[in-house]
Amino acid sequence: MRPETGILKKDVKEFLRSKSTVFWTLAFPIMMMLFFGSIFGGGGEKAIPVAVVDLDGTNLSRSYASAMNSTGVVRLIPFSDQEEARAAAREGRDGISGLLIIPAGFQANLTSGRRAAVGFYVREGDATIKQMLTSFAAEFTLRFGEEFSRRAVEIAVSHMPENLSSGGWTMSREEAARWLEFMMRPVEAKVALLSKPEVTAEAESYWENPGHWISAMISYSYLFSGMVTSTALLAGEKEGGTLKRIRLSTASVWSVLAGKLLSALAILTLSQVVLVAAAAAFSGADVNWDPLMIPMVLAGDAASIGIGMAVAEASSNQRAASEAVVVVAIMLQFVSGLYFPIQFLPEPLRTAAELLPFAKSVEIMDAILLGGATLAEVAPGAALLAVTAAVSMAAAAALFGRWARVD
Amino acid sequence: MGSPVVEAVGVSKRYGEVIALDGVSLEVMEGEVFGLLGPNGAGKTTLMEILVGLRRPDSGKVRVAGRDPTREPVGDVVAFVPQETMLYGDLTVEENLEFIASLYSMDEERFEVAVREIAEALSISDIMGRRFGKLSGGLKRRVSLAASLLTDPIVVIMDEPTVGLDPDARRDFWEVILDMKGRGRTVILSTHYMEEADELCDRVAVMDAGRVVEVGDPDDLKRRFGGRSKVVVRVRMRDEARALEVLSGWGGRLTPDGIVMEAEDPERMVPEVISTLNSAGIGSEAVQIRSPTLEDVFMNLTGKSLREAVA
Structure with a gap:
């Protein structure tokens, strides 16, 4: 054997x-993915199951249920028997946390100028879910009512003459429509928490794409399986x-x-296969597996292995080198956009983070996997990654002879 | 004794301000067991690491098995058995040996033959599948030696091979060393155990503060530098001061072993000492005659006790 x-x-x-x-290279990142995934809803089941009994069975009652279901906040599970639905909600069967009953006459009332009522019952149990469902039911019903009224106004206005005149005062049909809509909702409050950072469209799409976890796990592997393991592979030989x-x-x-x-690359590749498979299974996302990923991943591999080895080689105290690189890797994972967007970082940190090669890697992977980006589109980030790879590998090779000397 | 297989001429080495070796010259003959005897810091490990090519001397020349280790690798002809076992705790014994063999590009067939022979010789055949980290200290030393012997070296250099081993394991290891000598290998070992050097070595170099103070076979060294035989008396602690007083005529001095007195004719002196103690009402726990040891040689050559220097 050679x-x-x-x-x-x-x-x-x-x-x-x-x-x-x-644990640190495989189990920990999967735990972090599950943890942050559950907080930010990066994938999996997030809609709250709610039983629904449609006693009206009309187009409008069906529209109401369908609109509620499409919000993604709740997942309606139809029941034909009211008692069974009530029992299911009370017992929390299959995670059901609420019950919606649309009574008979729902459509008839709405189309004859009478107020229609629905019953929304929330299960006693998890306080957060209870609060969410209560607020959601009120908010949704208000919005549905507004939308229904807006359409009713549209229909009513369409039957009006071009101009309405009364006592020398004339109003156009458009003005009448505007006044009617205004009377439905004269004041609107936009409520936002000042402490919460402004969620940009980019940030929203970050969490809306569970496929992002694949990019995050690849970048995690650079930090731990790449950097930390490479340092340990050398430091361990000297320390021991x-x-x-x-x-x-x-x-x-x-x-x-x-x-x-070869060892560093094999361990890194092994961890990438495991982590990417876990992220793909966790997110269930249909991403764009472009061959362009391969050179990008290899560039990241080279950069992380090179940095890890160079740190070990340049350090006289191998134990300190290992510990330092772990601390750096832990910090980098929070500022490289693995678990939350860089936009959420405070300003000076955000600017610095945007220059980090492993943050660029997350960006590149997201762009290819989720946005189908081409090489030209990811070229600036890829160039930074390639330069980092070349410089760190050259440094690792140059310092290796010095490290290998016992004298 | 054959021709020199290891030669060092005027070898010096400094670590910053510390002089580790100061013009060391010695020759080790083919087939002999050669001991480097000295306390920690005497320069034994540095000298051995220079001989195997791990360190470069600042000045001086070295030749091992006909090669200059500062210019060409000697790993295939010289085995170094370091003080630390320097193997991998998470791997099995066999996996460790397989890895070491790969460092010498050893093919599978040669490896299997070598492992079988060495495992048998060192009695480690039945632990080949065990994790190295779980073995006892004695077994670890054996496996470390096995790893060093895989390439069938001409010279085996061992740094404090029995440090930390219990007396039984130490004796077992001595047998292994004598067996290597029996197979015609040259063995260089460093030690600060006098009885080890006495028992195993054909010749010994007494080292102190980076210098070789004297070289010779243990008996010759003891004869030349060991001084006279000694009578050692042990009394109860509470009687020590008085015993010293009554034995002052023989120049008795208190040591950790007891009251020591030099003797021209020890056989005649012992009954006189016992009688003197009895007359003073002091009971003796033990009285023994001690021939000169390498400890005495070291003391006489360096003015220091080897045991004190080690501590």
């Missing part, structure tokens, strides 16, 4: 047998004294470097 193969085999075995390393054993052998310094690069 030294490169021996080093690769040994390092991969050590990686797989180290519980803490496997095993570098002496390697240097005593007939293996050349370049064979050892090649072996270490």
Whole structure:
């Protein structure tokens, strides 16, 4: 067996047998994805199941239920039997947290100028869901009522003459329509919390695309499987004294470097396969698996391995190097747009984060996977990533001889 | 004794202001067990690391098995068994050996033959599947030695091979070293255990503060530099001061081993010492005659006790 193969085999075995390393490189990012995913709704079930009994069974009652369902806040589960629906909601069967009853005569009332009522019952239980459903039912019914009134006004106005005259005062049909709409809703309040950052369209799309987790997991792998593991692969040999054993052998310094690069790449690729598969399964997103991803991922791999190795090689204290790179990786994961958009960072930090190669990587991956971007479109970010890869690899190679010296 | 297989001429090495080696010259003959005896900081490890090519001397020349380790690798002809075991705790014994073999581009067939022979010789055949990190200290040393012997080296250099081992494991390891000598290998070992050097070494270099103070076979060194035999008396602690007083005529001095007195004719002196103590009403716990040891050699050559220097 050649030294490169021996080093690769040994390092991969050590990686797989180290519980803490496997936790930080594989289990931890998946936990973070599930955690942030559940907070920001990056995927999975987020609509609250609500039982619905449509006793009216008309076009309008169906429209009401369908409009409510399409908000995405609730997922209506139809029941034909009112008692069964009530029991299901009371017991929280299949996660059902509320009950909507549309009574008979709903359409008839609305179309004959009478007030129509629906029953919305919220299950006692989770306080947050209870609060959400209560507010949602009120808000939705108000909006539906407004929309219904707007259409009713449209129909009424369309039957009016061009101009209405009364006592020397004339009003056009458009003016009449405007006044009627105004009377339905004379004042509108736009309520927003001052402490909450302004959510840009870009940020909204960040969370609306669960496929983003695939980009996030690839970038996470750069930070931990790439940077941290590469540092540890070298630091471990020096700390454990095993570098002496390697240097005593007939293996050349370049064979050892090649072996270490292969090990780092193998471990990184392994973690990327696991993390991307987990993110794809978690998000269930239909993303654009473009071959352009391959050179982009490889550039990120080279950049992260190069940085990790260079840090270990430049440090005289290997333990300190390992600890420092872990701290840097932990900080970078929060400012590289893995879990939330960079736009949410305070201004000076945001500007700095936009220059980070691993933040660019998230941006590039999102653009390709979610937006179908071409090479020309991601070229500036890709160039930064490629330059980082070239510089860090050159530094790692240049410093390797110095690191490998025992003297 | 054969021809020199290891030669060092005027080897010096500094670490900043600290002089690790100061013009060390020595020759080790083919097939001998050669000991480097000295306290920590004497320069033993630095000298060994220079011999295997891990460090470069600031000045001086070194040749090992006909090669200059500062210019060409000697890993295939010289094995270094370091103080730390320097293997991987998460890998099994066999996986560790397989990895070391890969560093020498050893093919599978050669590896299997080598492992079988070494495992048998070192009695580690039944632990090949066990994780290295879970082994006892003695077994770890054996596996570390096995890893160093994979390439069938001419010279085996061992740095404090029995430090930290219990007496039984140390004796077992001595047998392994004598077995290597029996197979015609040259062994260089560093130690600060006098009995180890006495038991194993054909010749010993006494080192102190980066210099070789004297070289010779242990018996010759003891004869030349060990001084006279000694009578050692042990009394109860509360009687020590009085015993010292009554034995002052023999120049008795208190050491951790007891009251030590140099003796021209120890056989005649022992009954006299016991009688003197009895007359003073002091019971002796033990009285023994001690022949010169390498400890005495070290003391006489350097003015320091080896045990004190190690501590």
